[in-house]
Amino acid sequence: MSTKNYFSILLLFGAYFIYAQVKIQGKVLEATTGKPVAYADVRLPELKVGTTTNSDGSFYVESTGNTNKLVITKSGYQRYDYEIVEKIDFNFLAELELEAEDPSESIDDSGDGIALGTATVIGKKKQRVKKKENPAYAILREVWARRKTNGLKKIPQYSYNEYEKLQFDLSNIDSAFMKRKIFKGFEFVFEKVDTSSVNGKTYLPAFLNESIYKVEGINQPKSLERRVLEANKTSGFENNDAVSATVKNLFKDVNIYDNRLNFLNIKFVSPIATDGFAVYDYVLKDTIDIDGVETYRIKYFPRREGELTFKGDMYIAKDSYAVKSIDLETTKDMNVNFVRNIFMALEFDIVNDSVFYPKKEYAMLDMTIFSKKESSKGLFAHRTVNYYNYDLESRQPDDYYAQRIDPALNVVNTKDSSYWAANRPVALTKDQEGIYETLDQLNEIPKFNRIVKTLEVLGSGYYRVGNIDIGNLYNSFGYNKIEGFRLRAGARTYFSQNDMWRAQGFLAYGFDDNKFKYGADLRFMFNKYNRFQVGIGTKRDVEQLAAQLTASDGIMTRSFASSSIINQGDNFFLSSNNLTNVYASIEPWKNVIFRLDGNYQRIKPASREYFSIAYDKNGVVQENLTNSSISFSIIAKPGAKYSQYGIDRLEMTTLAPTLMLRYTKGLKGVIDSDFEFDKIQFLYTQPILVGSLGRSLLTVEAGKTFQGVPLSLLSAIPGNESYGQVYGTFSQLDYYEFVTDEYITMNWEHHFNGWILNKLPLIRKLKLREVAFLRAAYGDISEKSININRSTINYFVPNQQIYYEYGFGIENIGWGNIRPIRIDFNWRGNYNNLPDVRKFGVTLGLQWDF
Numbered sequence: 001m002s003t004k005n006y007f008s009i010l011l012l013f014g015a016y017f018i019y020a021q022v023k024i025q026g027k028v029l030e031a032t033t034g035k036p037v038a039y040a041d042v043r044l045p046e047l048k049v050g051t052t053t054n055s056d057g058s059f060y061v062e063s064t065g066n067t068n069k070l071v072i073t074k075s076g077y078q079r080y081d082y083e084i085v086e087k088i089d090f091n092f093l094a095e096l097e098l099e100a101e102d103p104s105e106s107i108d109d110s111g112d113g114i115a116l117g118t119a120t121v122i123g124k125k126k127q128r129v130k131k132k133e134n135p136a137y138a139i140l141r142e143v144w145a146r147r148k149t150n151g152l153k154k155i156p157q158y159s160y161n162e163y164e165k166l167q168f169d170l171s172n173i174d175s176a177f178m179k180r181k182i183f184k185g186f187e188f189v190f191e192k193v194d195t196s197s198v199n200g201k202t203y204l205p206a207f208l209n210e211s212i213y214k215v216e217g218i219n220q221p222k223s224l225e226r227r228v229l230e231a232n233k234t235s236g237f238e239n240n241d242a243v244s245a246t247v248k249n250l251f252k253d254v255n256i257y258d259n260r261l262n263f264l265n266i267k268f269v270s271p272i273a274t275d276g277f278a279v280y281d282y283v284l285k286d287t288i289d290i291d292g293v294e295t296y297r298i299k300y301f302p303r304r305e306g307e308l309t310f311k312g313d314m315y316i317a318k319d320s321y322a323v324k325s326i327d328l329e330t331t332k333d334m335n336v337n338f339v340r341n342i343f344m345a346l347e348f349d350i351v352n353d354s355v356f357y358p359k360k361e362y363a364m365l366d367m368t369i370f371s372k373k374e375s376s377k378g379l380f381a382h383r384t385v386n387y388y389n390y391d392l393e394s395r396q397p398d399d400y401y402a403q404r405i406d407p408a409l410n411v412v413n414t415k416d417s418s419y420w421a422a423n424r425p426v427a428l429t430k431d432q433e434g435i436y437e438t439l440d441q442l443n444e445i446p447k448f449n450r451i452v453k454t455l456e457v458l459g460s461g462y463y464r465v466g467n468i469d470i471g472n473l474y475n476s477f478g479y480n481k482i483e484g485f486r487l488r489a490g491a492r493t494y495f496s497q498n499d500m501w502r503a504q505g506f507l508a509y510g511f512d513d514n515k516f517k518y519g520a521d522l523r524f525m526f527n528k529y530n531r532f533q534v535g536i537g538t539k540r541d542v543e544q545l546a547a548q549l550t551a552s553d554g555i556m557t558r559s560f561a562s563s564s565i566i567n568q569g570d571n572f573f574l575s576s577n578n579l580t581n582v583y584a585s586i587e588p589w590k591n592v593i594f595r596l597d598g599n600y601q602r603i604k605p606a607s608r609e610y611f612s613i614a615y616d617k618n619g620v621v622q623e624n625l626t627n628s629s630i631s632f633s634i635i636a637k638p639g640a641k642y643s644q645y646g647i648d649r650l651e652m653t654t655l656a657p658t659l660m661l662r663y664t665k666g667l668k669g670v671i672d673s674d675f676e677f678d679k680i681q682f683l684y685t686q687p688i689l690v691g692s693l694g695r696s697l698l699t700v701e702a703g704k705t706f707q708g709v710p711l712s713l714l715s716a717i718p719g720n721e722s723y724g725q726v727y728g729t730f731s732q733l734d735y736y737e738f739v740t741d742e743y744i745t746m747n748w749e750h751h752f753n754g755w756i757l758n759k760l761p762l763i764r765k766l767k768l769r770e771v772a773f774l775r776a777a778y779g780d781i782s783e784k785s786i787n788i789n790r791s792t793i794n795y796f797v798p799n800q801q802i803y804y805e806y807g808f809g810i811e812n813i814g815w816g817n818i819r820p821i822r823i824d825f826n827w828r829g830n831y832n833n834l835p836d837v838r839k840f841g842v843t844l845g846l847q848w849d850f
Helices: 003-019 135-145 187-192 240-249 398-402 417-423 430-442 446-460 783-787
Strands: 022-030 041-044 049-052 058-063 069-073 080-083 088-096 157-171 202-218 224-235 260-263 266-269 280-290 293-302 310-317 323-330 339-350 355-368 378-391 463-465 468-470 477-480 484-493 501-510 515-525 533-543 575-589 592-605 615-617 620-622 625-636 658-666 678-689 695-705 742-751 769-780 803-815 818-828 840-846
Touching: 041 058, 049 058, 049 310, 080 088, 135 280, 135 293, 135 310, 157 240, 202 398, 202 430, 224 398, 224 417, 224 430, 240 378, 280 310, 293 323, 446 463, 769 818
Parallel strands: 022 088
Antiparallel strands: 022 058, 041 049, 041 069, 069 080, 157 202, 157 378, 202 224, 260 266, 280 293, 293 310, 310 323, 323 339, 339 355, 355 378, 463 468, 468 484, 477 484, 484 501, 501 515, 515 533, 533 575, 575 592, 592 625, 615 620, 625 658, 658 678, 678 695, 695 742, 742 769, 769 803, 803 818, 818 840
């Protein structure tokens, strides 16, 4: 081991003594059997600090204060009092004896609250106390009856400052990890290794972002709020704002009084939920003064393993029955990929019986890539938020709150160190102060930059050469029956992630048809407030036009069906699409877009040997189609969030719906266009969390073409002849099996997140999850469209009854954290009398979910 590595380890252990007086990690076992004691209460009573043991009896407790007393209690066991000798002890072992007699514990509130007591069973572990006999139940009933709301929504006006700190760390750093060759040349970073106050694991800071916001709002005559970034400071990676937005998006705002809490778009049962006694056990422990407020301390933990629940302590104010403070920590056996542990601590200021204000939030995700073993290397993601400088009296003119903020200022607003020293509500630790300098040093090391660049290529699919991105590399290969094996190369300009203009293009070649395909576009955005932009592009490519109803106007897009590798049938019904597009769009209101498109396209079969799009035009059969059209679209995404403001924004994962209304007008005679028609289309899609039952994804599409048009301008119900899963398509339909000029479709799938399988003792260990889905379509076609058809497709529509498919799937198949495989079993519900139908099918998908 090198001298530098020895020095790093000495610094690591030296940090234990400098920054924390007490760090104890160990296990709590039953003395007679050696079995772990789950969810025991571990306290440093003099410091009012504590934790709860995990299901395997393990725990970690830390405090910067000094004490020599540690107490462990658990219902049914004798109290364990320990005099701390070694203040730093990572191998602590406590053995609890079963209770031998009834201690008749009680808490007397001296008439100020509820008279409380607990019952015990002599000589053996206590049985679960009935809900109505549990003193914690009486307290929680009062909490439910006086369910509190954030006071900021009840007053005419408000303003406050919000300080947010995001941190990203490498966890479980040890000496073997430090000695790896990959770190040769920048061993100095290990001088910043520290230990987590939540679980005692060592970590190395890799990213730090600080932001101060000014939040101002009114509730009368209508609710308006403006949030301005006053300053931020970041270090770590080149695309700092994208990284900070990604880390921030891992954390959702939660209301502790809701029955279900959203973490990672997964609903966990709140310990304050009105149905909490169905999934939690509650134990009233004692009363504690917090900031001058007398509170009941209630310990809670899950009744069953494997469910989406927490363990921890809640502190309920005796006078108002409001949550003063609460700690939430997930259990080790939760069925969530890539996440070992979620921890959150919330603090509130209580104004009166019905109103509270947020004071401080801290959340941490303990994440891993390959394995959830405690020794595996991983990542810590932290978010700390402080709310301060509340002003509930001052008010600005109403139009002030409706003003649109410069999006550039809400991404980057750099201030000097003197500003931060004067305006941080909480000082950084010594290690955090050193992160900026350390990471700036790392960015000067070529080897480190090569590692970061490799990760960026894997994540984005683009390889940067100067101001040009080569890619998308993941679209380089494809196959279909007409082109055979297909190679594709693309590139785009890239000066920064907030470019106001971008040019991009691609070139492809099919080895069976021996033809080149190409595409290119150029887009400019002139106003970053309303996002007014224009663009022009053209492409010539082979495409499957029967794979989607609400097609994108983008030049660079291409449907899966054009180049799927493994198919259930022969995908011969492909078209050669030569498309030129010009567009202009504007966002007059946040997340509401108006877009005007002009399209000119020439369509012909990709292979006349297998497919014809022919139609009758004035008594003459035409083999090719020319179409000029304009379309106007309104696209709304209420609640959507983005991390950038340039022409290409990165949309963050949210529960925001997407609604689109589009009108298209065919322009007969314009540049030899063949048809005049009017077409209207509607799209609605949204992810929906359904309590503890999981997550649904619902999509509804509808449309109508008002005049007779040929095959290429009709709306084919999207089929899927591949073995892959493609949401929005019908897996048991062939391409062009149903061809309509008016339609309505529905796609619904529900991910139960193991809600059923987690309850089966043996299956639960496999961490599999169940999926159910239903697809339905109804459509019709006019006589005018039928009469002009001369193609190889015989039109058939689902107008006698609603066509439907149904089935179930098993997802989360894999090993460790790598569980991307999903298998679906699909059944066709009706129209089974048609020739060569596929009544049943199995499809395979890859997805990366928590």
